[in-house]
Amino acid sequence: MVVRFLARCFLAVVVFFLLLAAFDFVFSKVAERANYQPVEIWHDVLGGTVDADVVALGNSLVTVGFNTEYMDSVLGVRTYALGFSGSQFDRQSYMYSLYRAKNRPPKVVVNFIDHNAMSLTTRVPNRDQFFPLFFNKDFRKAVFPVENFSWAERYIPMWRWHSYGTNKFLSRSPRHFRSGFKYITSTRTPFTTGARDSMRFGSDIEVLSPLWDKYLSENVKDGIRTVFVFPPLYKNNHFAEGYEELMTSTFNDFTERYGIRFLDYRSLPIVEDSTCFRDTFHLNGKGSIAFCDTLAKDLRQLGLI
């Protein structure tokens, strides 16, 4: 009797597992096409649907700071914000290589430089951006080495979705991140000093340097012009304190070697204005327009557009 019970339980588990797997697949495909911004970018990149002349590469600072609608209208070219939320340069460069493999090459890459450019990705926040594309081989390669998915999340269908409001993936709301966060004007620092220490600024530069070299030399070879941009951070952001010199010297070295321009916006007037920021890192809607206005003028002045 017990054996029969266990056998029936096993059978039920197998049936439920298969049903859950099928449901997971369908749900992921639906969510992949959602208007949830981080997912949307992966979908665009892997789907090969981006047709942009200017690509801004970076992390969430690109997502919220590089206002594509505004840049399109001001520059008269197609722009794309290729922001990998929460990532460091190793993952950004991988995303960029996927972008290059599947989409038309851009003419200009606006490369956002910040503290993330100086370290390797250990763990990516906003994990839900990865969920819909779980079945995509390229995507898994990009994410699995750095994102510590538990065995349950990897092997139990639907498990990874638990406790993440699934409705945002199914929502038909507008692309809410694309033109910057709205209505939020907080000046808090979203990360703790513990998080900063765990990022080990500069200590991975020996591993990262070849990545930077490869990325920049390939751009040069393919005739893609790169420009480094240090985005504005709110004045009381001391996250990278103590490493700024190292960052500047490292990137000055790249600019000299590859003939790249370095646009530093750390002292723009808006860094004093708390109403331009969502937090001390991220610009809001108002801030992104102010920043992009200056950036567009500079890009024109440099003859990049």
Added chain:
Amino acid sequence: MTFNSLIFAAFLPIVFCLYWFVFGRNLRWQNAFVVAASYVFYGWWNWKFLILIAITSFCSWGSGLLIYNCKDDRRKARWISAANIILNLGILGLFKYYDFFAQSFADLFLGGKTDGILLNLILPVGISFYTFQALSYSIDVYRGKIEPTKDIVQFFAYVSFFPQLVAGPIERSTNLLPQFGRERVFDYSQAVDGLRQMLWGYFKKIVIADWCGIYVDKVFGDIPGQSGAKLIAAGILFAFQIYADFSGYTDIAIGTAKLFGIKLMRNFATPYFSRDIAEFWRRWHISLTTWFRDYLYIPMGGSRCSKPRVALNTMVIFLVSGFWHGANWTFIAWGAFHALLFLPLILTGNNRKYKEIVAPGRILPSFKEFWQILLTFSLVTIGWVIFRADSLSQAWSFFVGVCHWNSIGEISVFFKDDFLIRAVWIAIMLFVEWIDRGEEHGLSMRGVRHRAIRYAIYFAVILVTILYFDDGSPKFIYFQF
């Protein structure tokens, strides 16, 4: 270890297989295994407190034997029984109530200075439950309702049986102890029903209780900053949170026990379909209510005495019941509130008016029944606000806040996603429990004959439960009691 953890998902199948396949042929070994598994289950949280369970178990077992040996000397038996009660309640009092009394004493006589008089002890999980269970045994032996067991392993299994160790149901020696004294035979249909009951318990805990808890905690964390409508919404959601949390735990416990061939007593019988407060108390936390009835209320004279005495007995029983939940004035006030609701019914002889389930054989309740249910639920919800508040002053500010409505527009709170989605899940839970209100649990599936439909329902419940599961899922509310 808690039922809503992944480790329990591994623990249960292992214990199940060992229980039936390895230890199934020898009752004594099987009971010893139950004790070992239960101690691992409890010790996963804090192994040091296993000593307390062992002391409670040993003293109650020993006192049972001593009382039985002195059955011709009632005076001596009474002293032994009293000593066991004092010892067990002493341990409970030390860990659970000492600081409360010390603090109250300091507030009254020392101007609030508590230097050196508070112990700040960690409250052992489930201490109120297993203490009462152990006490019921020695009292039953003293009363001659049950013969004591000489088998210490059997008794230890009775006190520590892991499904009901930390939050009940508070079992009686007359029901559970004999089950550990006879060979268990695996009952296929009972085990399948156990799994269904567990699934329903998980649904209630994870989808209803935990999710309502997020809303409730937010509102109770900032009562002055909330609108009247939001406070009402939080009050309603807490009523369902505590029901889904506790009855969910009970369903998992009873369902788990069924897998091991053990039948635990029913603890909840759709209490929110009660037509008056008396019926509510016959359907809510039945194991505790009947414990107080049998071991406190009836010995005090129960309702077979003068009306003032009945009123006093009722008041005492509710105050003690409130105090059992925790060392806080809010619990005492909650008990007093329910006593005041109960008194008119018992004094007019209307407390046993509704013994059967509501609307038997009908799909819907009558208009009168509907309003009775709604009124009873509203009164119970007022009580839950007192129960949930951190202090009496917080409860008071909640009720004051409820009366303050800035505009009729505040009613939109009830149509916003964060309330509405929770309300939909609650409505589904109530619908299922209404359909199965005569059954032991909501997912009994008695009326569903087609296997495909049954499996579709199981799948839907599993899917929703997975989606709502949170790694940081809060512990069951009643663990703290």
